[in-house]
Amino acid sequence: MFATLSRSVIAHPWRTIAVWLVAAGLVIALSPSLSTYTTSNQQAFLPGSFESVKAQNVGNKYFPAQSGATGSIVVSRNDGGKLTSGDQQKVQGLVSSLSNDKIPGVTAVKLSSNSLAPNGKVMAPSVVFAGQPGDSKVNSAVDTVRSKTSSYLAGSGLKNGLTGNAAISVDTTNAYDHANTIITIATIVLIVGLLGIIFRSPLISLLPILVIGIVHSAAVGITADLASLFGFQVSNSVAPILVVVLFGVGTDYIVFLLFRYRERLRHGASHHDALRFASSKVGVVIASSALTVIGAFAALLLAKLGSLQTLAPALIVAVASMLLTGLTLVPALFILLGSRLFWPLGPGQPAQNSVFAKEGRFVARHPGLLAGCLAIVLGGLTAAASGYSPTYNTLSELPASTASQVAYNTLASAFPAGSLSPTQVYTTSSKPLAQSDLQTLSSNLSKAKGVAQVAPPTLSSDNKAALTTVILKDDPYSNQALDNVKGPVRNAAHSSAPADQVLVGGQTSTFVDIRAQLRADTKLVFPVAVGIILVILAILLQALVAPLNLLVGVALAFGATLGASVIVFLDLLGFDGIDFSLPMTLYLFVVAIGTDYNILMASRLREEFMNGYSATDATRIAITNDAPTVAAAGIILALTFGSLMLAGLDNLTELGFGVLTGILIAGFVMAPVMIPALSTLEGRLFWWPRHARPPAVPRTSEPEPEPATAAQTA
Numbered sequence: 001m002f003a004t005l006s007r008s009v010i011a012h013p014w015r016t017i018a019v020w021l022v023a024a025g026l027v028i029a030l031s032p033s034l035s036t037y038t039t040s041n042q043q044a045f046l047p048g049s050f051e052s053v054k055a056q057n058v059g060n061k062y063f064p065a066q067s068g069a070t071g072s073i074v075v076s077r078n079d080g081g082k083l084t085s086g087d088q089q090k091v092q093g094l095v096s097s098l099s100n101d102k103i104p105g106v107t108a109v110k111l112s113s114n115s116l117a118p119n120g121k122v123m124a125p126s127v128v129f130a131g132q133p134g135d136s137k138v139n140s141a142v143d144t145v146r147s148k149t150s151s152y153l154a155g156s157g158l159k160n161g162l163t164g165n166a167a168i169s170v171d172t173t174n175a176y177d178h179a180n181t182i183i184t185i186a187t188i189v190l191i192v193g194l195l196g197i198i199f200r201s202p203l204i205s206l207l208p209i210l211v212i213g214i215v216h217s218a219a220v221g222i223t224a225d226l227a228s229l230f231g232f233q234v235s236n237s238v239a240p241i242l243v244v245v246l247f248g249v250g251t252d253y254i255v256f257l258l259f260r261y262r263e264r265l266r267h268g269a270s271h272h273d274a275l276r277f278a279s280s281k282v283g284v285v286i287a288s289s290a291l292t293v294i295g296a297f298a299a300l301l302l303a304k305l306g307s308l309q310t311l312a313p314a315l316i317v318a319v320a321s322m323l324l325t326g327l328t329l330v331p332a333l334f335i336l337l338g339s340r341l342f343w344p345l346g347p348g349q350p351a352q353n354s355v356f357a358k359e360g361r362f363v364a365r366h367p368g369l370l371a372g373c374l375a376i377v378l379g380g381l382t383a384a385a386s387g388y389s390p391t392y393n394t395l396s397e398l399p400a401s402t403a404s405q406v407a408y409n410t411l412a413s414a415f416p417a418g419s420l421s422p423t424q425v426y427t428t429s430s431k432p433l434a435q436s437d438l439q440t441l442s443s444n445l446s447k448a449k450g451v452a453q454v455a456p457p458t459l460s461s462d463n464k465a466a467l468t469t470v471i472l473k474d475d476p477y478s479n480q481a482l483d484n485v486k487g488p489v490r491n492a493a494h495s496s497a498p499a500d501q502v503l504v505g506g507q508t509s510t511f512v513d514i515r516a517q518l519r520a521d522t523k524l525v526f527p528v529a530v531g532i533i534l535v536i537l538a539i540l541l542q543a544l545v546a547p548l549n550l551l552v553g554v555a556l557a558f559g560a561t562l563g564a565s566v567i568v569f570l571d572l573l574g575f576d577g578i579d580f581s582l583p584m585t586l587y588l589f590v591v592a593i594g595t596d597y598n599i600l601m602a603s604r605l606r607e608e609f610m611n612g613y614s615a616t617d618a619t620r621i622a623i624t625n626d627a628p629t630v631a632a633a634g635i636i637l638a639l640t641f642g643s644l645m646l647a648g649l650d651n652l653t654e655l656g657f658g659v660l661t662g663i664l665i666a667g668f669v670m671a672p673v674m675i676p677a678l679s680t681l682e683g684r685l686f687w688w689p690r691h692a693r694p695p696a697v698p699r700t701s702e703p704e705p706e707p708a709t710a711a712q713t714a
Contacts, residue, residue, distance in 0.1 A: 055505025634667020
């Protein structure tokens, strides 16, 4: 199939390119913007069965003016002193001014008896927005409140800041947009520079950027089309992840083809014959690699957490687009460029005694020693993964200079940390409620562990529902706050229900439910992804033992990568925790994308073994020829993901470091050493149940390469 496709593309390159340009142009021109379907509202990704979602629905029904996104305007003196009576009157005037302005998207701006901090240094009027964090109207209102507040207080000796879930959402979106720009620039510079060093050709340096850039725009457009068609939203982390996935994976596939193409040219084949041969051989590898990644990402569709489930379409579209590109558009461009592709130095000559040839001989002679040593080292790193501690504190992941973070620091210095995002307890009843019915509830909530304050309950207009606002002692995004809401707060609320139903809502309650669903999704997605990858590998390699070896290898790479992340971020850098989504995304990227290199090496091992070489010689030949490919692709992909660490966001820094580490392990340890070592140790068993036919004269060494003829490549 791949040989037929290769011949067709190479015979009709202009037609292939024309079809691609027309299709990509239509998608890019007609698709909506992906930002229209992007949100930072984590609750939007939860199933409706969770308590926090039910609580929000009650709030929307009975308390629409109080159930929206919230914020605190944090006001303090420039000199850090106590607020004077004049300062306090100025803040009161600010509240009146903002209220009179009737800002679109703002329900209320108000002061209460609790708005002045006990130490007298901070005042924090509250803002209630008409909508949830991430809504376009709310985002616009945040900017307006900030602008009007700064203008009103200008020259007063008072400084201000807006924090709370609405402001955090806006700042997070802005941070991701900035990060996306930095990552895109860094990725392009890295790829151009590294390809230039490896192939010493300006065309090869620039061509992948042009091709993948077009594919990226089309993939983003198709993702937006799917979001529009099926009515889903995606997380704001999708855009930067798409950049590194497409440019990283896309460059990998192009590098796979370039190395095999160049290898054939160095052995004397013509450009047509070399490209046909390379495309047919590498086409299988690219297809298998892409299907493995797609299969692993498809497992995310089984997740109930929307931020994971909706990540799948974007990644599947991206990799599928790059698969088609690698099999069609790239060979078409290569054949048109011909010898100019490797200008000015040409493809070069085969290295007679390269470092990879030495590596191949060493691995072939000492497979047991190498496999054992690597297992000990990687096993030790895997053991460190047991120290993983997640964080759900999205605010602390933003740069320290972020406006909402600065305002929160001032707020937390004078108020209970939970003032940032109060917890709402909703009571509903089929009969009218009275304040006396809610006394036990308020009393029990005030005694619950982790609670700092409980405001008097507020009744709905029909007295069929009540809202009790709870201020937590801890940062509402901290693990301690999550544990307290999950246990003591919800228990106190449920056990003292004065009516039909009591539900605990708010941001902390939302993250309690996200944490629970993430754990459930992890238990489901991990094994399904493994099963899909195993089936694809078994079909590709036509064996059962080899795929199991590959999976054990990538599992060990994943464990070692997570362990390295724990050591760096928790033990060395002293982070409070690692982003809660890291293990899932790291698993998928390291296991799925890292498997690409194992597939490339295993395919070459199988090719040489099926040609009749002994396991030892197959290992030597495969490492000599394909370890350079894996090393080059691994460096490019690792550094591409490493560019995430330039974004200034802790979660992207952790993801960038993790994937960089995992890819380096896969590209420099697993594929070129561990997998060949295991194949040497296991011999014919590695390829069970299929075995190679021994040649008429047993082969013990690789013959001198001969120029490939058309008949040989057919």
